[in-house]
Amino acid sequence: MAFGLFKKKENKVSEVKTGFLNLKVKEVIRETEDAMSIHFEQPEGETLSYKSGQFLTVIVNVNGKEERRAYSLCSSPYTDAYPAVAVKRVEGGVVSNYLNDSISTGDTIKLMEPNGNFTTEFASENNRHIVLFGGGSGITPLMSIAKSTLDQEPNSKVTLVYANRNKESIIFNEAIKEMSADVRFDVVHVLEAITDEFECHEGYLSQEIIGNVLKGVDVSNAEFFICGPTPMMDLTLSSLSALGVPDNQVRKESFVSAADSAKEDNANDGELVAREITVIYDGDEYKYTVEPDETILEKGLDEDVDLPFSCQSGLCTACRGKCLSGKVKMDEDEGLSEAEINEGYVLPCVSHPLTDDVVIEIG
Missing domain, CATH: 3.40.50.80 (Nucleotide-binding domain of ferredoxin-NADP reductase (FNR) module)
Known part of the structure; x- marks a missing residue:
């Protein structure tokens, strides 16, 4: 399931989580012929904290390759004892088909912590x-x-x-x-x-x-x-x-992002040329050259830099970093608020360097 996020523009910087979890599958429910819900046990000694409307990023190994996909939580933190996501088969979908065919009760799945801004705040006095x-x-x-x-x-x-x-x-x-x-x-x-x-x-x-x-x-x-x-x-x-x-x-x-087609369009943009950039992550500094048809995240992963990411569509903000110098072009920026953009935050998964002095700090 490809997906995207839109966040109401707010005058604050959102918190981005990039921690990992390993949760055991408590139950798998066949919702329709081509859709299932996966219900997870709570983390040992804890209760998973999430907001209604957020998503979990599922990390699985399919045919020897690590794949990540984000799936929205269908459970409510107020009414459901166990967090759950729903997964619908997608034609040619590597992860959605793998999960529908292979996951069963008792399996353990690696996940990224809940994230996303498709939410609202609840209060007993609300009348809406x-x-x-x-x-x-x-x-x-x-x-x-x-x-x-x-x-x-x-x-x-x-x-x-x-x-x-x-x-x-x-x-x-x-x-x-x-x-x-x-x-x-x-x-x-x-x-x-x-x-x-x-x-x-x-x-x-x-x-x-x-x-x-x-x-x-x-x-x-x-x-x-x-x-x-x-x-x-x-x-x-x-x-x-x-x-x-x-x-x-x-x-x-x-659930569908236009980032891929936007990247194809940008590949012919005269402003995009191969440029060396610097990424600061977890206190370490990495330098590598990003080609016109690559994003900053893609090249970093190719260089074995273990950068955080989830959707790779510029919408979930898991890879968010702050551009300390230089200028980048983003194919998609709906995942960021106006305040974040004004403070210099960018999304490396859909970003291309436009100048030779790009430095991005992540985390």
Whole structure:
């Protein structure tokens, strides 16, 4: 599952965690034919600390090569005894297929600590409407947010708009049915192939459907979260904007990143030439030359510099560093807040040196 993150621009610098965990698999649940949830035991003598909407980076060895992928937590730190992620098969997906085929109860998986900014703060005095738009496996972090809202905020409401191919592809279908027993929770299903088992819209998510949903929402007192395939998210974002929803009330997390295509475009940029850069990490200094078609992180890993990373798409911020001198070009910067950018923070996994004096300190 490729993914991306969007963080609401805030006037603060976020904390980036890069620690590692080894957690035992407590249970594997087959959610649909092509999706599973992996539930982990808590760390020995501890309780894993995470926020609803964050993700875990799974580190596995597949065919002799270490692979890392980020998967959103579907569990809530308030209602679930064990942290869990959901993994949907992706055509040609090295890690998603490996996990679906190979992981079972009792296995131990190496993980990076929870990270991500697709979150919100919960408080019992809140009285708001959380509106969630999900497509396919994009339901994963939205489930965490929905469960936490209902548990922590007795005066708040949650509306979930969930688009899928058909009834059989609805991940967490039974859990959603159980949540629907709460009068503060409402679900709107959008299915390409409709069912007579419950009310749903036929076809694809549209501005008309979104407009009908907003009729029951006090937009001035609402927060909107969007997660899913790029076309679905683009449609939702443009529709909310057209319907008068302010941008600062909307957060998104994408499961597809445009960073790869952006890097291809930048390879022909006349400003990008081979340049030697310096990376400071864990008190050590590393110098190496980055070619125009490479990122600073890619070259560092090729040089056996054990730099921290997760998504390699410029969206999770696990590799974040501060540019002490020089200038770099980032293919993607949505993972950083305006404050971070202003303070000189960059994301090496999507960065290319533009000057000969680039020095980046990580950690």
